[in-house]
Ligand SMILES: Nc1ncnc2c1ncn2[C@@H]1O[C@H](COP(=O)(O)OP(=O)(O)OP(=O)(O)O)[C@@H](O)[C@H]1O
């Protein structure tokens with residue numbers, strides 16, 4: 001996407017805030033006008049003091065108070081309006097980016113880690129919306145100092161020129177600093193992104209880290225990364241300090257030459273004392289004019305960086321997005337077919353021409369060695385990844401032509417380590433099907449042998465389960481996930497080692513429940529324990545990325561070597 005397209009997008013956010021922007025601009029001009037009066041009145045007060053003119057001293061002091069009061073009032077309105085614009089825009093940008101983030105292909109997260117994307121959404125959206133506040137200072141500052149500069153020219157053209165020349169010197173320094181800062185900001189962002197991505201990972205793995213006794217080693221590593229960031233930022237700050245040092249020296253020289261120039265002008269009758277006093281009060285503000293342009297330039301760069309970093313993720317080619325079609329399935333039967341499907345996560349080919357057809361209402365077991373590609377088949381059915389070659393059909397429609405809803409609503413997957421939300425048990429179930437009644441929830445939980453456990457809890461179905469269901473055992477999480485799939489009521493139900501954490505009795509109970517409901521659904525069961533899939537309508541044997549057997553248990557036992565081997569291993 002071209003840069004101007006980014007601008008258009010960002011501009012669209014602000015366009016909705018027309019009224020607030022009007023107030024904001026109006027008050028910005030208001031502050032500008034009032035700010036210009038301030039030094040003028042101060043100078044007149046000083047003049048009155050030097051001439052011991054009590055009347056004027058009092059008059060100008062009162063004027064100054066009135067002036068500051070009005071200035072504060074307008075400034076308040078200005079701040080409120082800009083704050084409101086910033087907050088609203090930030091929220092909207094974050095909302096849009098979050099939505100877009102969920103549309104990215106899963107492979108992006110495999111490569112970059114989740115922390116990387118989280119950092120971009122939170123950090124850059126705030127920074128982008130925050131620009132408005134900075135711009136407020138820049139705009140007010142710029143307008144005020146422009147006015148001052150014009151007034152100086154009006155009072156004395158020689159001093160006007162003098163201010164202008166020095167302004168350009170300061171401007172040059174400013175631009176030089178911004179250019180350096182731009183490079184530094186990018187590097188420091190990349191460093192921080194990497195660090196925070198690693199840190200997120202650490203926090204997620206906190207249990208294993210403790211048990212593996214890796215605490216010390218990992219803290220050391222984190223500290224090392226943090227130290228590197230600190231060092232880089234320190235060096236960049238030091239370069240800033242050098243810049244300020246040089247600028248301060250220049251400013252002192254600028255003041256000295258100002259006085260010398262005034263003396264020369266007064267001696268030659270080109271300036272009077274009163275005007276010199278006014279100009280003296282304005283001397284700092286005059287050069288600010290160019291500094292503010294520098295500030296605007298810097299903010300423009302900041303917008304560019306934030307925009308690029310955000311839209312690189314959500315709007316560009318770099319991170320591919322999910323692609324869906326527009327065919328909606330109504331009355332889905334539950335047929336599923338793979339036609340010569342090839343797929344690999346990276347260079348390594350995992351699936352090498354998978355072919356099978358599952359009729360609606362069949363229950364299929366899927367077996368094969370670890371790493372054979374069983375979960376990968378589920379990932380492709382869920383369209384989390386896209387095959388390199390071949391077609392996947394749901395009810396004879398290419399999965400690529402279906403809408404996202406058609407796929408999500410009609411397929412439920414239960415994994416070995418399912419994700420349970422930090423909500424109550426009931427909410428965890430209702431979230432997939434808000435219309436379900438409490439009676440139906442209880443019925444599904446009974447099927448999954450969860451009811452006894454839930455009844456033993458103080459708050460029953462309203463018990464909060466903690467982050468990723470921390471209060472639940474592995475087996476309970478699996479049962480809750482199966483109940484969730486039943487509540488969702490999709491035509492295709494896929495279980496990936498979904499009962500592996502259960503004791504034999506509970507596992508048998510769940511499989512009994514599956515037997516009871518199996519005629520209404522197409523069920524795919526990945527299992528290492530062959531005993532749990534023996535009575536499936538058919539069993540698919542996956543080996544080295546291919547389907548090497550697809551038949552009933554009895555037939556496979558007679559004809560399929562890979563299956564026989566797997567079976568024998570289990571008996572041992
Ligand atoms: N996200 C990923 N990125 C890269 N490689 C992956 C990814 N997921 C799986 N793989 C690799 O793909 C191959 C097939 O993995 P898959 O998870 O499909 O095997 P599986 O048959 O389900 O194994 P298991 O029985 O151990 O669950 C493995 O070699 C695995 O290392």
Ligand SMILES: [Mg+2]
Nearest residue numbers: 374375376496
């Ligand atoms: Mg697997």
